[in-house]
Amino acid sequence: MTTGRAATRADSRRGDAPVTGTREVVVRAVVVLGLVVDAFVHLRMAPVMDIAAPGGIGGGNLFRLQGAVAAAVALLLLVLPRWWTYALAAAVALSALGPVLLYHFVDVPAIGPIPSMYDPLWSPEKVVSIVGEALAAGFALWGLALTSPRRGQRSRSLVPHH
Amino acid sequence: MTTMDVTTPLPAPGAPRLLLRGSALVLSVGLLASCVGTDDDPAAAPTTETIAPQTSDAATSDAATSDASADATTSDDDQTSDDDEVEAEDVTIVIADFEYEVPDSVAPGAEITIRNEDNVGHTVTSDDETTFDVQVGPGEEVTMTAPDEAGEFPFFCRPHPNMKATLVVEEG
Ligand SMILES: [Cu+2]
Numbered sequence: 001m002t003t004g005r006a007a008t009r010a011d012s013r014r015g016d017a018p019v020t021g022t023r024e025v026v027v028r029a030v031v032v033l034g035l036v037v038d039a040f041v042h043l044r045m046a047p048v049m050d051i052a053a054p055g056g057i058g059g060g061n062l063f064r065l066q067g068a069v070a071a072a073v074a075l076l077l078l079v080l081p082r083w084w085t086y087a088l089a090a091a092v093a094l095s096a097l098g099p100v101l102l103y104h105f106v107d108v109p110a111i112g113p114i115p116s117m118y119d120p121l122w123s124p125e126k127v128v129s130i131v132g133e134a135l136a137a138g139f140a141l142w143g144l145a146l147t148s149p150r151r152g153q154r155s156r157s158l159v160p161h162h
Numbered sequence: 163m164t165t166m167d168v169t170t171p172l173p174a175p176g177a178p179r180l181l182l183r184g185s186a187l188v189l190s191v192g193l194l195a196s197c198v199g200t201d202d203d204p205a206a207a208p209t210t211e212t213i214a215p216q217t218s219d220a221a222t223s224d225a226a227t228s229d230a231s232a233d234a235t236t237s238d239d240d241q242t243s244d245d246d247e248v249e250a251e252d253v254t255i256v257i258a259d260f261e262y263e264v265p266d267s268v269a270p271g272a273e274i275t276i277r278n279e280d281n282v283g284h285t286v287t288s289d290d291e292t293t294f295d296v297q298v299g300p301g302e303e304v305t306m307t308a309p310d311e312a313g314e315f316p317f318f319c320r321p322h323p324n325m326k327a328t329l330v331v332e333e334g
Contacts, residue, residue, distance in 0.1 A: 051297050052282045052321035109281065116281040116300065121260060121324040 027143045028081050031089050034136025035074035038096050041129035042067035055115035062114070066096050077140075083147040090140035097133040100126065253308075255329075257284050257298065262317075262327035269334050272308040285320045288329075295320075 046063040053059025073092045077085045099117070102108060104126070107118040119126075253272050256263040258279040268274060278284055278298040286306065287295040293315060296306045309315060312332045319325035 048321040051285060054283055054299055107281065118280075118282055119260075119322060121322050123323055 021146070024081060024143065024146050027139050027146060028077060030139040031086070031093075031136050031143055032074045032078050034093060034132040034134075034139065035070045035077070035089060037132030038093060038129055038136060039067045039070035039074065041125050041132070042070065042096070045125055049117070052119070053115040053117045055110050056113040057115075059115050059117050062117075066092075070096065081143070081147060083144055083149065086140050086143040086147055090137050090144060093133045093136035093140060097130065097137055100130055100133070255286060255327075257325075260284075260322060260325055262286075262325065264327045264329060267330040267332045268308045270308060270312055270331050271310050272331075274306050274308055274329075275303060276306060277303045282321070284322065284325065286317055287320050289316045289318065 042063040046060040046067065048060075049063045050058060050060035053062075070092050073085070073088050077089050103117045103119055105120070107120075108116060110116045253265055253268050254275040254277055255265070256277050256279065260280065276286055276296060276298050278301060281300050283297060283299045283302075285295060285297050293309055294306055294317070296304060298304050308329065308331050315329040315331065317327060317329060
């Protein structure tokens with residue numbers, strides 16, 4: 001059995017102390033919903049990306065990968081709200097948000113196995129996914145701040161949570 | 163993921179303010195997924211993988227009309243020897259910079275060349291998604307057969323639904 005002091009130190013070092021404040025739950029909900037939208041749109045658009053970007057490993061497969069990873073991270077964050085799952089969520093959301101904006105404005109040629117995925121036109125799917133990914137990324141960074149070990153301890157000591 | 167219903171807007175993600183517990187989160191995610199899911203109606207949409215144009219009564223009338231159109235469209239090029247290629251050059255849809263350049267009109271059953279000059283793939287898909295639905299890869303050139311009946315056939319690109327044009331089929 002560990003001593004209380006050891007457990008506290010381990011908790012703060014690994015950031016494993018559960019954070020159950022109402023604010024964190026709302027932040028987590030937004031991130032999860034944003035990632036679900038991200039996943040849904042990417043899986044839905046994968047078949048037409050097979051057509052638009054058939055080269056290399058295939059734009060459709062990249063979309064399927066993004067969709068699967070976003071769904072998995074959404075589920076993980078849902079059941080395990082930790083600083084590192086928030087960091088993962090932010091990384092996944094940004095890995096979708098960055099390229100969709102880049103390929104909208106810049107005609108990027110094929111890069112190695114990554115086909116050209118240029119698409120200067122707007123579509124409802126694109127707008128919805130950008131909104132979802134931006135919300136997920138922004139709120140994930142907020143959640144990261146809320147759950148980071150030092151910040152968490154400070155806010156617990158300063159703010160009287162029930 | 164079954165079919166594409168490209169014109170259906172997805173519901174925007176709502177900000178869930180009242181969710182206070184993990185179980186409520188699970189519920190809300192489930193609700194979002196299911197209400198988004200009902201937006202497409204797989205039963206109603208036809209399969210979209212057809213390469214060749216599907217016209218109701220098939221090859222016989224097809225061949226007859228394309229012969230006729232070959233005569234019509236190559237009339238001023240009869241001096242040149244290879245009229246097959248001349249015909250192909252005459253009836254061409256060019257895709258460049260995410261826009262279609264379509265001939266003013268084509269004869270019923272005419273063979274149409276589709277040339278894609280972009281770095282990404284496109285399709286030439288009739289609005290009903292069944293009259294014709296042809297994929298053209300990046301930098302590729304394919305052929306399709308115009309519908310046998312005269313009329314206006316609006317079409318679009320499945321990966322880029324904002325790419326739109328109309329194919330006019332009329333007797334020469
Ligand atoms: Cu297109």
